[in-house]
Amino acid sequence: MLNLLIDLYISFFLVGLVCVGGGYASVPLIQKQVIDLHGWLTVQEFMDIFAISQMTPGPIGINAATFVGTKLAGVAGAVAATLGFVTPSVLIMSVLAYIFAKYGDVGPVRGILNGLRPAVVALIGGAALVFTAMVVFGDVGIRGLPERINFCNAAVVLIAYVIVKKKILGVIHTLLVSGLLGLLFNSLAAFFRG
Amino acid sequence: MAAEQQKSFYWELFKSTFLISAFTVGGGYVIIPLLKAKFVDQYHWLEDKEALDMVSLAQTAPGVVAVNASIIMGLRMAGWAGMLTALFATVLPPLVTISLIAYCYDFAVGNTYVHYCLEGMQCGATAIIIDVAYNLLRKEAKKKLFLPLAIIAGTFAANYILDLNIMYIILFNALLGCFFMQGTRYN
Known part of the structure; x- marks a missing residue:
């Protein structure tokens, strides 16, 4: 169980890292990771998440992470996948905020x-x-x-x-x-x- | 900040970010104008330009732009504690909704009255986005500088008419700014 959670965390860490461009630009990238590379979702399930994302709060990346996590390992899985997905954002944005504070004026x-x-x-x-x-x-x-x-x-x-x-x-x-x-x-x- | 004040600041930050995230559908550029309306126009926790700089940074990094923006705005407003508060508040609504959806999706989306309500909220979000966009555009137009206006028109055309990949547009604008827009009149 713990192995699965770590696997989810690391995999979605990578999804978060390669998911460039935001919004719909990231959809093919997420699709490649969760369908082609890991086989966590079928194409039909992915389409469903896409449709659900149009009607529920949250970006499709977070929704996909939560859905895959829940499906594979319940609530703990959802939390692990979502945390993994946002970790690169936290790291990179912290660095950017530091650079901005130090060199942002000129x-x-x-x-x-x-x-x-x-x-x-x-x-x-x-x-x-x-x-x-x-x-x-x-x-x-x-x-x-x-x-x-x-x-x-x-x-x-x-x-x-x-x-x-x-x-x-x-x-x-x-x-x-x-x-x-x-x-x-x-x-x-x-x-x-x- | 006094302890009491600080407590109410974090609660206010959590509450407003959580509710905006929970009530908006689609993420990305739906949520960003609403956060801007709340943090800048309503609470004055950030300045206009600061908020736009934060969103620019959020747009350049990998990850989801709405999440990136709330991370860096939280960091800017109140350091690590602010960042964690804003991040948690942004991610929690989709996390809870998608986890619950297996049980009540059919009811929530199939129910006509729930649908009417959601549609009304989308209209409200649209009105707020129009207001934010109008104010920002008016501000840029007042400066009467050629390059920023050309970037606005070019980005709009490239993204919505030519359907170019947003990363190329961002890269092009970053280079343009790096070489030609370091002067203080562009600040």
């Missing part, structure tokens, strides 16, 4: 960060467009033409935006109120549609 490190900061702004801006398209038009991506408009969702986005803009509620209360509005509007719409 010179090449400052230049690199100045070059990367607008890129992060662009990625956040892109995420805003992608998510608006997804919830309002039910269309993943920003290039597709809208087929229908989900008026319930559009209304929730608008109300939530006003709440955030006017600083009426904090982040978490805004999410909770949005959840309740989604429930209310969609239930009413379903009721009147019959």
